[in-house]
Amino acid sequence: MRELKILVVVLFFTAVVYWGVEPFAHSQMHPHVAPADFAFKDLGTNDKKGNASKGAETFLSAGCTGCHGVASQGMPSPMDDAAASASFGVVPPDLSNAGAIYDKHFLSALIKDPTKALKVEHKFNETRPHPMIAFYGLGGDLDQEVADIVAYLQSIAPIAPLSDKQVFQDACGRCHDMKYDKAMSHSDKAALTAYMGTLPPDLSIMIRAKSDEYLSTFINNPQKQLAGTSMPRVGLTEKAQNQVISYMEKVGDRKKAEREDLGYKLIGYMVLFTLLAFAWKVKIWREVH
Ligand code: HEC
Ligand code: HEC
Numbered sequence: 001m002r003e004l005k006i007l008v009v010v011l012f013f014t015a016v017v018y019w020g021v022e023p024f025a026h027s028q029m030h031p032h033v034a035p036a037d038f039a040f041k042d043l044g045t046n047d048k049k050g051n052a053s054k055g056a057e058t059f060l061s062a063g064c065t066g067c068h069g070v071a072s073q074g075m076p077s078p079m080d081d082a083a084a085s086a087s088f089g090v091v092p093p094d095l096s097n098a099g100a101i102y103d104k105h106f107l108s109a110l111i112k113d114p115t116k117a118l119k120v121e122h123k124f125n126e127t128r129p130h131p132m133i134a135f136y137g138l139g140g141d142l143d144q145e146v147a148d149i150v151a152y153l154q155s156i157a158p159i160a161p162l163s164d165k166q167v168f169q170d171a172c173g174r175c176h177d178m179k180y181d182k183a184m185s186h187s188d189k190a191a192l193t194a195y196m197g198t199l200p201p202d203l204s205i206m207i208r209a210k211s212d213e214y215l216s217t218f219i220n221n222p223q224k225q226l227a228g229t230s231m232p233r234v235g236l237t238e239k240a241q242n243q244v245i246s247y248m249e250k251v252g253d254r255k256k257a258e259r260e261d262l263g264y265k266l267i268g269y270m271v272l273f274t275l276l277a278f279a280w281k282v283k284i285w286r287e288v289h
Contacts, residue, residue: 036220038238043109043117048143050151058148062111062135064095072096073156085188088131089195090174097162097170099153106235107150111135112142118232119223123197131195164247167240172203175231180204181251196230207252212245219244 039045059065067084069077071094077084084091098107110117114132115124124130137145162170169183175192177184179202185192193199210218217224219241222231236244249256 030214033217033224036217036238036241038103038220038241040103040105040109040235043105045105046108046143046147046150048141048147050144050147050149050154052148052151052155055148055150055152055155058138058145059152061138062145062149063133064149067092067132069094070096070156072158081186082188085191089191090131090187091185092132093170093174095153097157097166099150099155099157100162101167101170101237101240102235103237104150104154107153108143108146110235111146111149117235119221120230120232122228123230162240162243164243164250167236167243168247171234171236171240171244175200177202178204178251198230200231203248203252205252207245207248212249215245215248216241 065075066078067088069075071077073096077091077094079087081091102110106117110132111134113134115121115130115134118130120130135146135149136142165181165183168178173183174185174187175196181204185200189199207215214225218226219234219236221233222229223233234241
């Protein structure tokens, strides 16, 4: 009977720590933030139906290729990495996969107002313009022209699924290194530091410092987790964002699946061992009496 009482006391305090103290400490250290918004409601929606073949012309007239390459369409990047870094502070991403990885409402908003879509209004304004020039239209209906450009980007995006690494490269690789996978940013470090105000950290083991839960809201809206940060919002679709996170897990935490699997085995072993020990005790005492 005495053992049972001890067991109850131990279980009680374990439960208090597990369901009371730990969640409380967690809520203090990581205050709850609203989950990622993959509809990008703050940017409004563009309901115009885009025309991809018109968009191909609009895309060229809008001057996107003055800064971005579209390698899959035989349009190489207009500048080499050094010149692009010197002009913009960062090498603008190739747009071959943009239609597949970025949300279409985000793309529409980005084309019209990069500073707003990227949530960097605290850094850029009329006196210090964002390096990506806003598209003011070719004289027709602006929303229609933008929808056409987005439809074009979607039409040239590869049909075959992109690898997790490719999505990371497109979305994060212009700023962040991934040393453990030997993937380095092409942007010049000094120019990038001057542009961002700080050098973007290497992300090789970032997944261990920041949970996947943190990343899932951070990428979609960095300001929610790190108010005032210069990292722009990356307007990925939910699928593309999950690919980025799973790539970071693969590189930075290769043993995660193994470790979690081991956890269950260990608990199973402990339960079995406890039962055996108990049975053994009962047997011994029966013999003693
Ligand atoms: C004057 C140069 C310039 C022009 C013109 C330009 N961009 Fe950009 N674009 C940039 C730069 C620089 C970045 C990277 C900004 C950063 O990382 O802070 C960028 C980023 C992007 C991104 C990535 C956004 C993200 O969330 O990561 C997309 C998509 C994009 N541009 C599409 C376009 C399209 C479509 C056009 C034409 C309508 C266009 N750009 C015109 C310079 C330009
Ligand atoms: C235009 C450059 C740029 C792009 C693109 C970019 N980042 Fe960042 N990132 C930064 C900068 C700059 C910082 C440092 C922020 C700070 O200290 O305020 C940062 C910080 C981070 C951090 C650390 C956050 C923290 O709490 O300390 C993570 C994680 C991160 N980025 C992930 C990503 C991922 C994932 C992507 C792609 C989906 C990405 N970043 C795209 C510039 C960028």
